[in-house]
Amino acid sequence: MQRSKKILIVSHCILNQNTVIAEEARAEGAILSAVEWAMQQGYGFLQLSCPEFTFLGLNRPSMTYEQYNTLEYRQHCREILQPVLFQAVDYLKNGYEIAGILGIQSSPSCDPVRGIFMEELAALFNDSGITLKTLWYLPNTSEPVFKSDEHYIK
Numbered sequence: 001m002q003r004s005k006k007i008l009i010v011s012h013c014i015l016n017q018n019t020v021i022a023e024e025a026r027a028e029g030a031i032l033s034a035v036e037w038a039m040q041q042g043y044g045f046l047q048l049s050c051p052e053f054t055f056l057g058l059n060r061p062s063m064t065y066e067q068y069n070t071l072e073y074r075q076h077c078r079e080i081l082q083p084v085l086f087q088a089v090d091y092l093k094n095g096y097e098i099a100g101i102l103g104i105q106s107s108p109s110c111d112p113v114r115g116i117f118m119e120e121l122a123a124l125f126n127d128s129g130i131t132l133k134t135l136w137y138l139p140n141t142s143e144p145v146f147k148s149d150e151h152y153i154k
Contacts, residue, residue, distance in 0.1 A: 004042035011110040012050035065108040077120040100134030
């Protein structure tokens, strides 16, 4: 059996830049540097839904953290995170490790340090007794470079 049993929770747009608003896209499809890095580490992917896409659709306007910071959007985030939580719990019950989260710097939703979706994910996981230790992010740059900085959710 060749399973690493290491799972990386990944923001949707890292594997599919087609859901990003046009002026913010960083790649034609997947962000190759991030995918290659994760594969070299032996991580399997648990891809998150794109909360902005599922909330406002593909042709949505560019919005800030403050504009998304509404009860309605936060509830939407919690609803679409339920299947992710279910999968994470099942992985953990079966001896897998949730190694961390890979998000996007400066995203109003998926910035691991200050993103609405990531805040709701952290709260849901904490409420379920799951501690997410490591957060990685892709820097807000046009360079095809992947950086890994560690932050912690408690």
